[in-house]
Amino acid sequence: MKRIAVFGSTGSIGTQTVDIIKKYPELFSLTACFAYKNAQLVKAQADEHGAGYVGLFDADSHSDLKKSYCGKACVIDPTGDLSEVFAQSDIVVVSISGFAGIGVTLSALKCAKTVAIATKEVLVSAGEIVNDYVKKYNGKLIPIDSEHSAIWQCLQGINVGGDYRDHVHRLILTASGGPFRTFEKKDMENVTVEMALKHPNWSMGAKITIDSASMMNKGLEVIEAQRLYNVGVDKIDVLIHPQSIVHSMVECVDGNIIAQLGNADMRHPILYALTYPDRVDTRFGRLDLTKLSGLTFEKPDMEKFSCLALAYEALRMGGIAPCVLNAANERAVELFLAKQIKFTEISTFVHGRMIELCDNNIGDSAGCTLDDIMRADKLARRA
Known part of the structure; x- marks a missing residue:
């Protein structure tokens, strides 16, 4: 059983990843789901799959989530220390856009995690730094893009x-x-x-x-x-x-x-x-x-x-x-x-x-x- 943390769980790649986890319950479990600001969907995902962690990258939305969420998942700031989340995850899926994706990727690699990467900005803007982290911390990078998965x-x-x-x-x-x-x-x-x-x-x-x-x-x-x-x-x-x-x-x-x-x-x-x-x-x-x-x-x-x-x-x-x-x-x-x-x-x-x-x-x-x-x-x- 592989434990999956999804960053960007409410976007196109994220929702399809969650769908795969749902269709292969004998292989995967959803450990954590984080999104930019779609509180309604991220809460539903966490509750349906029994995720241990949930959070939003948008500060105001995350603050509202922290006040209103009544589910079992721990509400955690995805822009902060994620070592607890990574300790409970085998694969980190990064499909959140912008520099948030870079930060999550580097943090996960620093914890020697396998990162399934879908966010283009991560490799386009900070590819050399990401590769340095892969080597330095013995992390692993696996592409999700259809073209790069093909190669x-x-x-x-x-x-x-x-x-x-x-x-x-x-x-x-x-x-x-x-x-x-x-x-x-x-x-x-x-x-x-x-x-x-x-x-x-x-x-x-x-x-x-x-x-x-x-x-x-x-x-x-x-x-x-x-x-x-x-x-x-x-x-x-x-x-x-x-x-x-x-x-x-x-x-x-x-x-x-x-x-x-x-x-x-x-x-x-x-x-x-x-x-x-x-x-x-x-x-x-x-x-x-x-x-x-x-x-x-x-x-x-x-x-x-x-x-x-x-x-x-x-x-x-x-x-x-x-x-x-x-x-x-x-x-x-x-x-x-x-x-x-x-x-x-x-x-x-x-x-x-x-x-x-x-x-x-x-x-x-x-x-x-x-x-x-x-x-x-x-x-x-x-x-």
């Missing part, structure tokens, strides 16, 4: 006991291409919020759906891949795969390509992260290969999807550049959703912040600290 699975068994990087020619991340895959570059000027929110394959929140439409989401995953697998940026490629069946691939030096296929259902990579290194029978349906009409791949247009190009640029720059990219993009997406800027101005906004902050040498060394990252994040998000 993780493809790498299993490659040069067991040695360095898999000696056998890897390149990592190939697949992308659906979003709703604008067939658009001409000139047509991107007329993209509306409503158009950008219509993803062809996945059901996601507004922010990540916009990121998918701009392909910034894939750019962030390129940075994540470098952090997770410690390969050079030139060994990470992106291919557009409209069917979203092949989630990622690994091309070996001998020319063989290993691919991971599956339905577009996040519960599969979540389940794999929770059961790793074992596998269990799925209770969420299987991919029927006979119903596939074809699998196609194409190179992304880096001019049309300039956000993807910016992500590669930020990764090559290093230091705070990936953090600035991520934070500036979040601010730009907010402005786009509020209809204050055009879709094509998202990349313009991000590029401008990268030039302004990274060229001014604000902690842009290879060994930047968490304070450097926090400062860069704040400056990149400003109005």
Whole structure:
């Protein structure tokens, strides 16, 4: 029986994780559930599953929860000391957004815990620091993102006991291409919020759906891949795969390509992260290969999807550049959703912040600290 603590339990990944725990009661128990401010749902989750700990990251909401909660779980501040929670947990699922996710991840790794990571900001903004904690405290990091779970699975068994990087020619991340895959570059000027929110394959929140439409989401995953697998940026490629069946691939030096296929259902990579290194029978349906009409791949247009190009640029720059990219993009997406800027101005906004902050040498060394990252994040998000 694995004890699971979920940070971000009321979001998309969090609710699906709790659903998996419910469907596999013989394998998992919910030890703790924390959310940003959805008190009603987090209380219901804790009570239904008998969680020992519950809390909210928003200070006012947490204060109200502490006064009103009458359940059996201990109300604990998730921004404070979590050592008690980690002592009662085998796996820590991090799907809370922002710097809260970074703090939880570092605290869990410091306690030598296995962290199942779904929050992009953690690896994009603080990947080098996270990797240092993994090594220093003997923690473990397992990806939940479907693309990174796919690569993780493809790498299993490659040069067991040695360095898999000696056998890897390149990592190939697949992308659906979003709703604008067939658009001409000139047509991107007329993209509306409503158009950008219509993803062809996945059901996601507004922010990540916009990121998918701009392909910034894939750019962030390129940075994540470098952090997770410690390969050079030139060994990470992106291919557009409209069917979203092949989630990622690994091309070996001998020319063989290993691919991971599956339905577009996040519960599969979540389940794999929770059961790793074992596998269990799925209770969420299987991919029927006979119903596939074809699998196609194409190179992304880096001019049309300039956000993807910016992500590669930020990764090559290093230091705070990936953090600035991520934070500036979040601010730009907010402005786009509020209809204050055009879709094509998202990349313009991000590029401008990268030039302004990274060229001014604000902690842009290879060994930047968490304070450097926090400062860069704040400056990149400003109005």
